[in-house]
Amino acid sequence: MSTKSLPHFWFEPRPWIDGQWQTGGETVTVHNPATGAKIADVTRADAAAVRRAIEGAVKAQRAWREASAVERGNVLKRTAALLLARKDEFARLLTAEQGKPYAQAVGEIEYAASFFQWFGEEARRVYGRIAAHPEAGREYFVEHRAAGVAGLITPWNFPIAQGAKKVAASLAAGCSAVWKPAELTPLIALAVGPVMAEAGLPAGVLQIVPGRGSVVGGVLAEHPAVRVLSLTGSTATGSTLMAAGAPGIKRVSLELGGNAPFIVLPDADLDFTTEQLIRLKLFVSGQVCVTANRVFVHADIESALTEKLAAKLNAAHVGNGLEDGMDAGPLIHRQACTEVGAVVDQAVAQGARIVAQNRSYESDDTLRAGTFFPPTLLTCVRDEMKVARDEIFGPVIPLLRYTRVSEAVRRANETPHGLAAYVYGRDLAQCHAVARGIEAGIVGVNEWRPLKAEIPFGGIKQSGIGVEGGEEGIREFLEIQVISMPKPLIQDS
Template sequence: MRDGDTLYIDGHWQPADDGGRFDVTDPASGAIIGTAADAGAAETDRAIAAAREAFASWSRESAYRRAEVLWRAHTLMTQRSEELAALMTREQGKPLKAARNEVGYAAEFLAWFAEEPKRVYGSSIPSARPGQRFTVLRRPVGVVAGITPWNYPISMITRKVAPAVAAGCSIVLKSAEQTPLCAVAVFEILAEAGLPPGVANLVTTSRPGTVGERLLDAPEVRKLTFTGSTDVGRQLAARAAATMKRVSMELGGHAPLLVFDDADPVHAAKGTALVKFLNAGQACISPNRIFVQRTVLDAFTEALLERVGGLVTGPGDRPGVSVGPLVDDAALKKVTDQVEDAVAKGARLLIGGSRLDGDCLGAGRFFAPTVLADVDESMRIYREETFGPVAAIIPFDDEDEAVRRANDTEYGLASYLYTNDLGRAVRVSEALRFGIVGVNDINPTAAAAPFGGVGLSGLGREGGAQGLDEYLDTTLVGLVVPT
């Protein structure tokens, strides 16, 4: 493991100019597991310059050459999946099984976007003028700035880097300050796969504001791709507007999950538990508001409590653990405050509800898997994204009410519904104002599918053919044939 020399600029691993480093800790124990270079403005400027220089040649490479590099990276990531998963569990905290799944998901983006550049087609448009020809070309946007989150520290990198380099762009990526070592491991693979110097550059830092400002203000950077909170996304988008950068953003969510009385409540509870407590609830697609039709409320709640009662919380490398720690003290406080607020306003605490500190848990940020009943609009958890292991159950009476309340949010990333009525499945999925709808499906994501939201949940799409479009400009060529 690299210790300190974690900047990858123009094909070289290097320390910060002043030798500065910051500690990387295990959220399950608080132990320091490594250090990362603490980059600032100068290092960021060099990375941008390297990307600008590399773009000139990389953008002219054939789609087949770009595909070769991405396929090699896919092979290497697959071969190293166990060590990558173990690193992720130590640095980010998620259970080892979930970390393995994420590495596989990350590798899928490398494979998918290895093939997509071969399908970047132009077109020819008939003209009303004799002798004139119109041709439409798709060309890479240029230098890309990528900013990735800590909750999915490997897959969110490949979801940005793979389409960028596939399109012929170069990229400067700022990894999350909580998970720089996972980013280093990905960039080691990219370098070994043969990506030319300067095409992909990594900047690690504990000062995201300083690095972000350089990326946003640089006129050479023509696109920003960001995954993170809505508040930060708004700030970045506003600053990017000064240089008219292309922007794609995957921001916060406040996902509803609807359980109708024609669904099997036990099956729905099983799916709800799986997606709600995935990554300790620290996922933008995690269901925050669980709407259950009143006629199946008791059966659903009983089944959910049985599932939640069987969850094991602890360090992710321990056998049988299904819920790991929260990322930091601020996350722990937010979850605690939401639960206390809900209970004070009349919600019933059915299980959990507090920090866990027994046995091996005292040094980490562990919160007990929690279920709240009788949640209503007066409570913070009804309006705010939780990002923690808390299931908030809200009863409803009919379909119109369920849809209205599900849409009662400024966010619009993911949504879910359980029903065995085909007509209802079509009606409700078309009525929900979200970028993603899972019908009896708690995992409506894949590298081949477009991922993204509407409203305060973001702009643009990642994955699928649409994911490559985000890195391509359209050029019209008008040609008059000499007579």
């Protein structure tokens, strides 16, 4: 089994401000979660550096918003091309820093590039309109204008893809942006800075400031020049950011936590459903806000599906994502393993049963310092258990039995979250009816990954505000201005 090496850095592990690497405050070490090996020491931005970044973004935005939409779009599309041309280097860096298998990392680079490409095209499709005024002799213009400086805060599970969604949309709209990557995965974000400069992005239009959330997020929320706050993170963090930005009446775009139901209808193709569900739950080792968190299975097929899931789960390869053939990697850190383990232990104490656990990583002595949790299949799970109530964020599959489809839909909706959901079955009319009955921002019918750059995605209830992707995604960074004017009249000279 071959192992891929970490690429040589083409960037420096320090804040990227005004097109240059800057000094910062404290230094922290980034480790590979699979092996515990040191990757780099990263210099964090302190509050003063963040303020400098915002001030630089203000200056850069004045010229950037006046650039033609075609020009802005071309920079984003060139960025997409450069990412694809260097996706092996980016993927190896991403796997080393975050832990996901190399094949999944390649997929994330391609996904990130698709947002730069999509919003590079959408930049020229921001249309205003001229409309008839209710008073004779007048007309009004509705124009879309860049909101200003955008503060972007991204998570560690998709550190470049989530950044691409926000960076591409904000820059396409004519905003400048200050990007705060996750504390645990700052390197892949810093790697984007010089690539965008190579694509022709003027200095200061994108600032990248790794640092503590309490420091960087606090400055972004308080600074009057920051007009949009866009966060992907936990519901608790989203609530805190909203409150911090409220005095400045900042626009917020939030993609927050989930508790996605995965409803398996009685007529579902069990082989197909098994393959899709295992793929979904092993994706980033279950550390995904849209992953299946509660799997509702009809009583008539529960035994057959459980058997297939156990066999497929046991056959998976769990280990170092830089080695070939891995289906899942480690969790992001040791505390995550402890928290997921506590949820599983509590469920078992309350009557749940472990049917399968994959500990294949234990055969590799080089992974002893890694932060792995065994992918686990649980049966006899009840709605009141913590494993069903709360987002797990780990490779745990809890099966919950139901007897009526209407019951499954009702139970699926008994959560304050509404981010994603899944429905599997052969009768597409029934699947559509069930999907429409679920309270979630996006529902995949016989599809484990319905997220695409062209498709708008956002949560409802406590799972978020606003959308990313699709033609709607750019609107999060635009304001409307109406100009009411007299109609010009022909005048004889």
